[in-house]
Amino acid sequence: MLNFFRGLRCRKCMRWASLSLILALACSGFAVGQDAKESDFYGITTFDIPEKEVLEAGAFQIMSDGRMAVATRRGEVWMIKDPLAEKVTASQFSRFAHGLHEPLGLAERDGWLYVTQRSDVSRLRDRDGDGVADDFEVVGDGWEINGDYHEYAFGSKFDRQGNLWVALCLTGSFGSEVPFRGWCMRVTPDGKTIPTTYGLRSPGGIAFNSQGDTFYTDNQGPWNGTCSLKQLVPGRFVGHPGGNEWTKQAEEFRGVKPVQPKNNSRIATEVEKNPDFIPPAVLFPYEKMGQSASGIACDTTHGKFGPFEDQLFIGDQTHSTIMRVDLEIVDGLYQGACFPFRAGFQSGVVGVEMGPSGSLFVGGTNRGWGSRGPKDFAVERLDWTGKMPFEIKTMRLTPKGFVLSFTKSVDAKIASDPSSYTLDTFTYIYREQYGSPEVDAGKGTIRSSNVSADGMSVELEVDGLRVGHIHELHAVGVRSKEGEKLLHSNAYYTLNKLRK
Numbered sequence: 001m002l003n004f005f006r007g008l009r010c011r012k013c014m015r016w017a018s019l020s021l022i023l024a025l026a027c028s029g030f031a032v033g034q035d036a037k038e039s040d041f042y043g044i045t046t047f048d049i050p051e052k053e054v055l056e057a058g059a060f061q062i063m064s065d066g067r068m069a070v071a072t073r074r075g076e077v078w079m080i081k082d083p084l085a086e087k088v089t090a091s092q093f094s095r096f097a098h099g100l101h102e103p104l105g106l107a108e109r110d111g112w113l114y115v116t117q118r119s120d121v122s123r124l125r126d127r128d129g130d131g132v133a134d135d136f137e138v139v140g141d142g143w144e145i146n147g148d149y150h151e152y153a154f155g156s157k158f159d160r161q162g163n164l165w166v167a168l169c170l171t172g173s174f175g176s177e178v179p180f181r182g183w184c185m186r187v188t189p190d191g192k193t194i195p196t197t198y199g200l201r202s203p204g205g206i207a208f209n210s211q212g213d214t215f216y217t218d219n220q221g222p223w224n225g226t227c228s229l230k231q232l233v234p235g236r237f238v239g240h241p242g243g244n245e246w247t248k249q250a251e252e253f254r255g256v257k258p259v260q261p262k263n264n265s266r267i268a269t270e271v272e273k274n275p276d277f278i279p280p281a282v283l284f285p286y287e288k289m290g291q292s293a294s295g296i297a298c299d300t301t302h303g304k305f306g307p308f309e310d311q312l313f314i315g316d317q318t319h320s321t322i323m324r325v326d327l328e329i330v331d332g333l334y335q336g337a338c339f340p341f342r343a344g345f346q347s348g349v350v351g352v353e354m355g356p357s358g359s360l361f362v363g364g365t366n367r368g369w370g371s372r373g374p375k376d377f378a379v380e381r382l383d384w385t386g387k388m389p390f391e392i393k394t395m396r397l398t399p400k401g402f403v404l405s406f407t408k409s410v411d412a413k414i415a416s417d418p419s420s421y422t423l424d425t426f427t428y429i430y431r432e433q434y435g436s437p438e439v440d441a442g443k444g445t446i447r448s449s450n451v452s453a454d455g456m457s458v459e460l461e462v463d464g465l466r467v468g469h470i471h472e473l474h475a476v477g478v479r480s481k482e483g484e485k486l487l488h489s490n491a492y493y494t495l496n497k498l499r500k
Helices: 001-010 019-027 241-249 266-275
Strands: 042-046 057-063 069-072 077-080 093-097 106-109 112-116 122-123 135-140 153-158 164-168 182-189 194-197 205-208 215-216 229-231 283-286 293-298 312-316 321-330 334-343 349-354 359-365 377-384 390-395 402-405 422-427 438-450 457-463 469-474 491-496
Touching: 042 283, 042 312, 057 106, 057 359, 057 377, 069 349, 077 422, 093 205, 106 153, 112 164, 135 182, 153 205, 153 321, 164 205, 182 377, 205 293, 215 293, 229 293, 229 312, 266 377, 266 422, 283 321, 283 334, 283 491, 312 349, 312 359, 321 349, 321 390, 334 390, 402 469, 438 469
Parallel strands: 057 349, 293 349
Antiparallel strands: 042 377, 057 069, 069 077, 077 093, 106 112, 112 122, 122 135, 153 164, 164 182, 182 194, 205 215, 215 229, 229 283, 293 312, 312 321, 321 334, 334 491, 349 359, 359 377, 390 402, 402 457, 422 438, 422 469, 438 457, 469 491
């Protein structure tokens, strides 16, 4: 409360602000004397699912006629009529298809619904207009399955060349017992399947950023100290050597010597030795940000979802949350920061989809892995309320440290005090054993913090930047010009390259 009133004092005469200003702030949505909540800015609508049906939503697709297609882990596709309704009832659901093999990708083109399932990419069509799929055609395969529970296949939307990208889990999440498990494949418009990237372990989602580059989430396990967001680039390696042997079967990889990393090393060390190795763009600190990274959606709605245009929104199945990621390219590599965004979903988050209207559709399950969300499955929608949260919008690297941008002007006196921030650094062991503790801990010393003239950004001069490390920032002391606390005061920046 004291900090709020400090923010209302006149800087020169230190008189208390007028009651009219306090009332104006209250009317604008700022609760005097109360901390803001995530629900003040982003509301969750939980859909009523048809009784006795199990809708473990793994993927969404907004159809050209306005319906929402939902693929379920039980091998079905459902359609939801008017998914933007204030209340979505069970009567709005109808089953479009069944008998599929755990579909985890949907995309629409030319009247067909393309479905990525474990064994292939198929397309479905309702030829007679009765709301049920009549035609089922395999579009592309080229990889194998052996019945292992973990051999998931996550499918993208169409890229700018008309390809679908498919991220394939390893067998049992450890090895690759059949061809191309632990790979990313591209299915071309003419049905050719192209082995594209190797080194995947346990994908949880795949999507494109606003620039059209492809990313997937990978999960903690062997050769993955924690969960992460990784870029998929043709011909490159992304970390797990379990599927290396299939380079011999891929025409596109003839003559390529697979990357074989050293055990008990560090990712940055191995990247220096192997130019084909692309490090994770963002590492999600384990437990601090989640435990099972999943679906990815990019906000390209031009402000309809709030102030985070072009950023990525990423699910976590265990924590039942959505995270936020801001990326930048430094010396040819993606890197950036992740931020907490929204908790409180009813089940473990798997599938996510950003609609053009600015709604984020979220669905999931707790089957196989528990979740903080109490329900076995759920289909939900996240909408911006129109109120502006006070958040760290971006955390970007500079030659001397970081520059933070905010969604609202900061209190310049508080934000220019280096003691308003703390910065810790750490990384993970790169090893074949499962996961890793945080290691190589360090401290970043904040020498100065300079506030921009408009109060919308702060430049931090930092000693102790470390390549290959997460930089854990806490800005607990920062307040907005109106005295608000940050809705989330922590950010985690993965540094792959220093800015010169």
